[in-house]
Amino acid sequence: MRRLTAGVSAALRPTPSSEVWVGDCAALLSHIPASSVDLLFADPPYNLQLNGDLFRPNQTRVDGVDAAWDQFSDLTAYDAFTRAWLEPARRALKPNGTLWVIGSYHNIFRVGTAVQDLGFWILNDVVWVKTNPMPNFRGRRLTNAHETLIWAVADRRRTDYTFNYRSLKTFNDDLQLRSDWIFPVCGGPERMRAPDGAKLHPTQKPQALLTRILLGASKPGDLVVDPFLGSGTTGAVAARLGRRFIGIEHDENYAALASERIAAVEPLADPELAQDGFQPKPPKVPFGFLLEAGLVQPGDTLVAGEHRADVRIDGSIRSGPHEGSIHRVGAAVRDTQSCNGWTFWALERDGEPVPLDDLRAAVRAGLTAAE
Numbered sequence: 099m100r101r102l103t104a105g106v107s108a109a110l111r112p113t114p115s116s117e118v119w120v121g122d123c124a125a126l127l128s129h130i131p132a133s134s135v136d137l138l139f140a141d142p143p144y145n146l147q148l149n150g151d152l153f154r155p156n157q158t159r160v161d162g163v164d165a166a167w168d169q170f171s172d173l174t175a176y177d178a179f180t181r182a183w184l185e186p187a188r189r190a191l192k193p194n195g196t197l198w199v200i201g202s203y204h205n206i207f208r209v210g211t212a213v214q215d216l217g218f219w220i221l222n223d224v225v226w227v228k229t230n231p232m233p234n235f236r237g238r239r240l241t242n243a244h245e246t247l248i249w250a251v252a253d254r255r256r257t258d259y260t261f262n263y264r265s266l267k268t269f270n271d272d273l274q275l276r277s278d279w280i281f282p283v284c285g286g287p288e289r290m291r292a293p294d295g296a297k298l299h300p301t302q303k304p305q306a307l308l309t310r311i312l313l314g315a316s317k318p319g320d321l322v323v324d325p326f327l328g329s330g331t332t333g334a335v336a337a338r339l340g341r342r343f344i345g346i347e348h349d350e351n352y353a354a355l356a357s358e359r360i361a362a363v364e365p366l367a368d369p370e371l372a373q374d375g376f377q378p379k380p381p382k383v384p385f386g387f388l389l390e391a392g393l394v395q396p397g398d399t400l401v402a403g404e405h406r407a408d409v410r411i412d413g414s415i416r417s418g419p420h421e422g423s424i425h426r427v428g429a430a431v432r433d434t435q436s437c438n439g440w441t442f443w444a445l446e447r448d449g450e451p452v453p454l455d456d457l458r459a460a461v462r463a464g465l466t467a468a469e
Contacts, residue, residue, distance in 0.1 A: 116333055116343040116360050120353045123325035123346045127186035130344065135190045136260065136320035137341075139311060139332050140199040141303060142183070142209070145176045173208065180205075180212045183325055188216055190323065193253035196221070196260070198311050200303070206246045219254030223247065226307060227280045249315070259315075266314045275314070281306045290329055290355065298355055299329035308335040316341055330356025337363040383458045385424050385439070386413035391464075393445075393457045400424070400443040401451055405431045407443065415443075424454065 119126050170176040187197065197218060201209055213220065224247040231243040251259045266275040281304060288305060290298040308331050316322060318340040324332035327345035329352065336343040337360055345360075347353040388394040389409070396411040407417035407427055414422055420430040424439025432442075440458055444451035 116337055117345070118327065118330075118333070118353050118357045118360070119344065119346045120348070120350060121346070122348060124182040124186055126346045127183060127190055127323075127325055130186075130190040130323065132189050133192045133195075134321060135323050136192060136195050137312070137316045138187050138191055138195070138197050138323045138325070139308065140183070140187070140197065140324070141301065141326045141328060142180065142199065142201070142205070143170075143326075144202050144301075145170050145173075145205045146202075176205065177208055177212065180209055181216070184209075184212055184216055187323075187325065188218065188252050191252040194256040194259045195252050196315050197250045197252065198247055198315070199250075200226070200245055200247045200307075202242065202245050206248070210248055213248060213250055217254065218250035218252060220248060220250045221259070222249045222277055224249060224277045224279060227278055228283050229280060230282045230285070247311075260317055260320070262314050262317075266310070269310075269313065275310075279307070279310060284331075290359070299352060302329040303331045305331055305335055308332050309339070312336060312339050312341060327356050328352055330359040333360040334363050337365055340365055380462055383461050384413070385454075387461050388454070388457050389413055391461050393460065399446040400454070401446045402428070402431075402442050402444065406446075407431075 119129075170179065191197065197213070199209055199213070200206075210220070210223075226245045226247065228243050228245075231241055234241045267273065269275065284302045284304040290302060292298055312322065312332075312335055316339075319342065321342045321344070322332065322336045323344045323346075325346045327333065327347035330345065333343050333345045333356060343360070345356060347356060385394075389396070389411075394409055396409055398409045400407040400409060400415060405417060407415040409415055410421075415424055415427050417427050417431050420427045422430075424443055425437050426439075428437030428439045428442040429435060440455045441453070444453050445457065446452075
C-alpha cells in the first residue's frame with residue numbers, strides 16, 4: 099500500500115496493488131493517466147448545511163455531519179466544487195468507463211446536472227432504500243429513507259461499457275436486478291468505531307452497496323478509483339474482488355484509517371471462487387460483413403419457409419416488391435412491425451438452408467480472435 103501526497107512532482111502511475119493518495123481529489127485525479135480508469139465511484143460531500151445541533155425527543159444530540167469538508171458558502175460554490183472533480187474524473191475514465199456517484203436530495207440533482215453538462219451519458223439511477231433510516235425527529239417531513247446513485251458512461255457513444263448482467267441476475271436468484279436496492283445502513287461489526295464507541299467516520303457506506311457496484315460494473319483486474327475515500331469501503335471491496343484500486347482522501351486521519359482497513363483485506367485466492375458472470379458485449383456484425391468475408395455473394399438466395407429474397411451487392415435484399423435490410427424485408431413479408439433477420443433468414447446453399455446466424459457467428463469469431 100502506497101500513500102502519496104498532492105505535492106509529488108512526477109506523474110503517478112497505477113500499480114497492481116491498492117494505493118491511497120492524500121490530498122485534494124481534483125488535483126490528484128489529474129495525475130492519473132488519461133483513459134486508464136474502468137470505474138470511478140464517488141461519495142462526495144452532500145452539502146447538508148445543518149443549521150445548529152439536531153436533538154432526539156429525549157434531548158440526546160444526533161451525531162450528524164457537521165465537518166468543514168461538508169460546508170459550502172452557497173450552491174454556486176458547491177457547483178464549482180462538483181465540476182472541479184468531475185472534469186478530471188471524466189478525463190481519467192476510459193471512454194467506456196463508468197461513473198457511479200451517490201448523494202441525497204441535498205446534492206444529487208445538482209451533481210446530475212453537472213454529469214450531463216460534462217458529456218457523461220446516464221445509464222441508470224439507482225435508489226438505495228434503507229431498512230433502518232434515521233427518523234425525522236421533528237416530525238415536520240417524511241423520514242428520509244433513501245439515497246440516489248447515478249450510473250453513467252464517460253462517452254455517450256459507447257455501448258461496450260461493462261455490465262455483468264449474468265452475475266447480477268445469478269446474485270439475485272435468477273431474477274433481473276432492479277434499480278431499487280434494499281439493505282440497511284452500515285452498522286454492527288462492519289461499522290468502524292473508536293474504543294469509546296464513537297463512529298470513526300460519519301458517512302461510512304455499507305460493503306453491500308459497493309459489492310453490487312463492483313460486481314456488476316467491473317471485471318477482475320480493472321482499475322477502480324474512489325476520489326472521496328473516507329473510511330475505505332470501496333478499496334476494501336475492490337481488494338477482496340481482485341480489482342486494482344486508487345483511493346484519494348483529503349483528511350490524513352481518514353486516509354490512515356482506510357489504508358489500514360484495505361491492507362487487512364484477504365483477497366479471494368482460489369480461482370474457482372472468482373467471478374464467472376462477465377459476458378463481454380459481442381462485436382457488432384452487419385449483414386454486409388458476410389459479403390466482405392465471402393460467405394454470402396451478390397445474387398445468392400435467402401429463404402424462410404415459402405419466402406425467398408435475392409442478395410444485392412450493397413447488402414440489401416429484395417423479395418417481390420420489398421427491398422431493404424434483412425430485418426426490414428423480413429418484417430414486410432411477415433406483415434409484422436419488426437423482425438430479427440438473423441434468425442428469420444437462411445442462405446440457400448446446394449439446396450439446403452444455412453442459418454444466417456451461423457454465418458454471423460463465424461465472422462464474429464474471427465473479429466474476436468483479431469482483438
